[in-house]
Amino acid sequence: MKIGITCYPTHGGSGVVATELGKLLADRGHQVHFISYDMPFRLGGFHQNIYYHPVEANQYSLFKYPPYDLALASRMAQVAQTYKLDLLHVHYAVPHAIAAVLAKQMVGDHLKIVTTLHGTDITVLGEDPVLKDVIKFGITQSDRVTAVSDSLAEQTIDIFQVETPIERIYNFVDQRVYYPRDVTGACEKYTPCSDEKTLLHISNFRPVKRTEDVIRIFAQVHEKVPTKLLLVGEGPDSIPIRKMVQSLGLEKKVAFLGKQDDVAQIHSLADLLLLPSEKESFGLVALEAMACGVPTIGSNAGGLPEVVEHGVTGFLSHIGDVDSMASNAIKLLTEPSLYDQFVEAGMERVQKHFSGEAVVELYESLYREVLEER
Numbered sequence: 001m002k003i004g005i006t007c008y009p010t011h012g013g014s015g016v017v018a019t020e021l022g023k024l025l026a027d028r029g030h031q032v033h034f035i036s037y038d039m040p041f042r043l044g045g046f047h048q049n050i051y052y053h054p055v056e057a058n059q060y061s062l063f064k065y066p067p068y069d070l071a072l073a074s075r076m077a078q079v080a081q082t083y084k085l086d087l088l089h090v091h092y093a094v095p096h097a098i099a100a101v102l103a104k105q106m107v108g109d110h111l112k113i114v115t116t117l118h119g120t121d122i123t124v125l126g127e128d129p130v131l132k133d134v135i136k137f138g139i140t141q142s143d144r145v146t147a148v149s150d151s152l153a154e155q156t157i158d159i160f161q162v163e164t165p166i167e168r169i170y171n172f173v174d175q176r177v178y179y180p181r182d183v184t185g186a187c188e189k190y191t192p193c194s195d196e197k198t199l200l201h202i203s204n205f206r207p208v209k210r211t212e213d214v215i216r217i218f219a220q221v222h223e224k225v226p227t228k229l230l231l232v233g234e235g236p237d238s239i240p241i242r243k244m245v246q247s248l249g250l251e252k253k254v255a256f257l258g259k260q261d262d263v264a265q266i267h268s269l270a271d272l273l274l275l276p277s278e279k280e281s282f283g284l285v286a287l288e289a290m291a292c293g294v295p296t297i298g299s300n301a302g303g304l305p306e307v308v309e310h311g312v313t314g315f316l317s318h319i320g321d322v323d324s325m326a327s328n329a330i331k332l333l334t335e336p337s338l339y340d341q342f343v344e345a346g347m348e349r350v351q352k353h354f355s356g357e358a359v360v361e362l363y364e365s366l367y368r369e370v371l372e373e374r
Contacts, residue, residue, distance in 0.1 A: 001367055002031045004079055006072065006100070007091040009040040012204065013284040014118035017148070017171050018091040019043050024174065024360040026050045033079055037068065041261065053079050069095035076103035080111050086371055087112040087143075089363075093121040094131060097138030112370045115142040117156055117166070119281025122147075123302075124208075126159045136160045143370045148282040149303025167366065170306070171282050172359035173350060178291035180347075181268040190257055190266065196226040197333050200270035200294070202263060202285045203277075205235030210299075212237070213276040213322050215244050215254075217297070220326035222253060225333045229254045229274075232266060267292035271339075272329055278319055280304045286314070287354055290346040295339070297329045307354075313346035 003025060007018035019042040022032045026049035033051045034040060043052065055075045057066035076088060076099060088103065088111065090096035097115045104111045115138065125131050139145055139162055146169045147153040153166040199218055203209040211231075218229045231241070231254065238256070245254045260266060263285075267273075273289040275298035283304040286296040290307070296314035298304055299321075308314040315328035332339050 001087070001364075001371070002033070002083055002085045003367070004033045004035055004076060004085045004088040005091070006035045006076065006088065006096045007040060009036045009038040009043075013171070013282065014091045014116075014121075015040055016042055016284065017118070018089075018116075020172070020174050020356065021089075021360060021363065022050060023047060024356050025363070028360065028364070031083070033083060033085065035072070035076055035079055037072075051083075069099050070102075072096070073099040073102035073106070076100060077106040080107045085111060087114060087367060089114045089116065089367075091116045092118055093135045093138050094125060097142055098134060101138060101141045112143045112373075113141070114144045114146065114366065114370060115139065116169075117145065117147045117152060119148070119152060119279070119302075122152060122156050122159060123279055123281060126156075132160070136162060140164050143373070144366055146366070149306050151303040151306065152281045155302075169359060169362050169366070170354055171284050171287060172354050172356045173288055173291045174356045175291060175350070176356075178264050178267070178288050180293035181265060183265060183268045190230060190255060190269065194226075194228065196228045197271045198269055199227055199229045199272050199274055199329070200232070200266065200289070201229070201274045202232040202266075203235070203275075205233050205237040205241065207237060208278045209235075209237070210276045210278055210320070211241050212244060213320065213325070214274050215241060215248070215250075216322045217274055217276065217326045217329060218254070219248055219250065220322070221329045221333070222250070224330050227253070227333070230257060230266065230270065231255065232257045232260050232263065234258055263288065264292060267294055270294050272297055272332060274298070274325070274329070275304070276317075276319070276322070276325055277301050277304070283307045287350065290314075291350045291354075293343045293347060295332060295342040295346060297325050297332070299325075309345070309349060313342055313349050 007015045019040040026032045037055045057068040057071040088100045100113045201214045273296045280302045299319045300316040310316045317324035
C-alpha cells in the first residue's frame with residue numbers, strides 16, 4: 001500500500017505514535033509518505049520506503065495568520081496524485097482531518113481517509129465552540145475513525161453526538177527501542193549516580209499534567225525513602241515547578257532535564273514513573289515506562305486504567321490524591337518482591353496488548369477494509 005501520514009512533528013504522543021507506526025509499516029514493505037510542516041523528530045535519518053514532504057504556508061503580507069491548513073490540503077493532494085497514494089492516515093483531528101477531506105475532494109473519492117483521535121483534539125479543542133463543529137465535520141467525513149482508548153472513543157461520541165463508528169486501536173511501543181537497558185554509569189549523563197531510588201516524570205508541563213502533585217508526591221516519598229526525581233520536558237508550569245522545588249529545599253534532589261529525544265534510556269534509569277494527570281486519553285509515557293520495566297504511580301484518569309492495571313502493573317489513585325500516590329510509591333520502593341512482580345507483569349502486559357507488531361497488523365487490516373470499499 002501507499003500511505004500518506006500527517007501528524008504534528010513535535011514531542012507529543014500523537015506525533016510519536018504516528019512516526020513509529022510509519023516506520024513499522026515501511027518495515028513491512030509499504031510505501032509511507034510523511035506530510036507535515038517539519039520532519040517528525042522520531043523519524044530522522046534514512047529509512048527504506050519512507051518519504052518526507054514538507055508543507056510551507058504562504059507568507060503573503062495580507063495574511064495575518066498564514067493558512068497552514070490550506071497549504072497542508074494542497075500538499076496532501078499533490079503527494080496523493082504524484083505518488084498515487086491509496087489513503088491518508090491523519091493523526092489529530094484539527095487541522096489534519098479537515099485538510100484531508102479537502103484533499104480528497106481535490107483528488108477524488110478513490111483516496112481514502114483514516115483519522116486517529118489522540119486526546120486533546122477531542123477533550124480540549126472539542127469543548128471550544130469555535131472548533132467543535134469543524135472537528136465533528138472532519139470525523140463524520142472520514143472513511144474510518146479510530147481512537148487510542150475506549151475512554152476517548154466514548155468521550156468523542158458524548159461530546160460530538162456522532163453516529164460514526166469509532167474503532168479503538170491502542171497506542172503501542174516498538175520493543176526494539178523500549179526495553180530494560182543496562183544503564184550502568186549512564187546516570188552521570190543526566191544526574192549524579194547514587195544508591196538512591198529514582199522517580200521520573202515526563203510531560204509537556206501543562207496544568208492538565210498536575211506537575212505540582214508530582215513534586216508533592218516526591219516530597220513525601222523522599223521523607224521515607226532516599227530518592228531523587230528526574231523531570232523531562234518543558235512547558236508553562238516549568239518555572240513555577242522550579243520555584244516550588246526551591247521552596248521545599250529539594251534543589252539537589254531534582255534534576256530538570258528539559259526535552260529529551262532518547263527517553264528509552266531515561267526510563268531505564270528510573271524505578272517509578274509519576275503520572276498524576278487530570279486528563280490522560282491513553283498515557284503513552286506510562287506504556288513506554290512499562291516496556292522498560294518501570295511501574296507507574298498515577299491517577300485513574302481517562303484511558304490510563306486501560307494501560308496500567310491497578311495493583312498489578314502499577315497503582316492508580318483518584319485525581320489529586322497525593323497522599324495515596326505517595327503511599328503506593330513508598331510501598332513499591334520498600335517491598336522488593338512486590339516491585340519485581342509489578343515489573344514482570346508490566347512487561348508481559350506490553351507484549352500481550354501493546355506490541356508494535358500486533359497494533360500495526362490492526363491498522364493494516366483497517367486499511368484493507370477501507371480500500372475494499374472503493
